[in-house]
Amino acid sequence: MSNTDQNTTEAVSSTESNTAAARNGTQKAETGAIEIDDVAKVYDPDGDHVVAVEDMNLDIEANEFITILGPSGCGKSTVMECVAGYLEPTEGEVRVDGTRVNGPDPSRGVVFQANRLFPWLTIAENVRFGPRMRSEVDNERVNGLIKQMGLDGFEDSYPHELSGGMQQRAELARLFANDPDIMLMDEPFSGLDAMTKELMQEALLEVWENESRTVIFITHDVEEAIFLADRVVVMSARPGRAKDVLDVDLERPRSLDMITTDEFTRVKRRALDLIHEEAERAMEQAAGRVD
Numbered sequence: 185m186s187n188t189d190q191n192t193t194e195a196v197s198s199t200e201s202n203t204a205a206a207r208n209g210t211q212k213a214e215t216g217a218i219e220i221d222d223v224a225k226v227y228d229p230d231g232d233h234v235v236a237v238e239d240m241n242l243d244i245e246a247n248e249f250i251t252i253l254g255p256s257g258c259g260k261s262t263v264m265e266c267v268a269g270y271l272e273p274t275e276g277e278v279r280v281d282g283t284r285v286n287g288p289d290p291s292r293g294v295v296f297q298a299n300r301l302f303p304w305l306t307i308a309e310n311v312r313f314g315p316r317m318r319s320e321v322d323n324e325r326v327n328g329l330i331k332q333m334g335l336d337g338f339e340d341s342y343p344h345e346l347s348g349g350m351q352q353r354a355e356l357a358r359l360f361a362n363d364p365d366i367m368l369m370d371e372p373f374s375g376l377d378a379m380t381k382e383l384m385q386e387a388l389l390e391v392w393e394n395e396s397r398t399v400i401f402i403t404h405d406v407e408e409a410i411f412l413a414d415r416v417v418v419m420s421a422r423p424g425r426a427k428d429v430l431d432v433d434l435e436r437p438r439s440l441d442m443i444t445t446d447e448f449t450r451v452k453r454r455a456l457d458l459i460h461e462e463a464e465r466a467m468e469q470a471a472g473r474v475d
């Protein structure tokens with residue numbers, strides 16, 4: 185084995201033991217740092233040349249919870265898909281723990297707005313699916329996640345027998361069961377009623393606070409973005425880039441009554457001002473008044 189191979193093997197195994205220890209709650213994993221480095225993405229269907237994202241730069245630390253806000257069509261999903269490895273940037277690159285992203289990887293789990301549970305599998309089978317594919321089923325962990333998501337008693341139900349909120353909770357349990365270092369969530373709660381959404385936010389934070397991972401969470405809901413995040417990224421109108429990054433200086437664990445604090449109000453006011461500016465710019469763009 186070359187020195188380089190040996191070093192790499194040692195680095196990987198120390199990362200694995202670090203991750204395992206962190207999942208057992210003894211320390212935080214240090215994997216899952218993301219660098220979005222000068223990323224641009226141009227879509228060119230039928231020669232239309234849509235510059236979706238340009239000059240996008242963002243460094244995210246391992247275990248950070250980042251939310252992304254921005255006007256419709258500004259490129260939020262495009263950025264997330266570049267991090268997931270579903271899309272290749274036209275310029276620049278995304279690195280995870282220093283390594284360039286070249287395609288999808290199980291260490292980066294993705295959740296979309298519409299849940300992707302398999303309709304022909306029960307809830308427990310859905311949650312077990314990823315670990316089973318890797319021959320790594322830990323029934324205690326799967327049952328624990330089902331319980332944490334308030335789904336005990338529904339293990340043998342099929343997705344269509346559950347409400348939308350319960351299906352989305354099953355989707356979260358499935359995501360955590362896959363044990364990704366990075367969780368990429370594209371408006372996962374946007375179809376839910378206000379009460380269910382609050383319960384989902386609390387459930388997500390509860391599991392995340394126990395088992396730190398890096399999260400990028402896209403939302404159009406300013407309060408949701410602030411309540412969940414360590415930092416809120418506000419993107420500019422298309423072509424999207426990080427217009428500003430707002431620190432959320434609220435202690436954890438978070439509770440919903442924090443939305444009345446001065447800090448919450450400060451961040452909310454700033455976020456709304458930025459979004460308003462960008463929404464106006466997007467409308468002027470659409471009307472052909474600015475580039």
Ligand SMILES: Nc1ncnc2c1ncn2[C@@H]1O[C@H](COP(=O)(O)OP(=O)(O)OP(=O)(O)O)[C@@H](O)[C@H]1O
Pocket residue numbers: 227228229234235236254255256257258259260261262263422
């Ligand atoms: N496959 C594609 N081909 C052509 N254009 C695309 C494609 N995917 C996205 N776009 C365009 O790129 C821009 C950014 O899209 P994207 O979905 O990333 O934005 P978004 O901020 O996530 O939008 P929303 O908030 O509405 O979900 C939009 O103008 C969109 O129409």
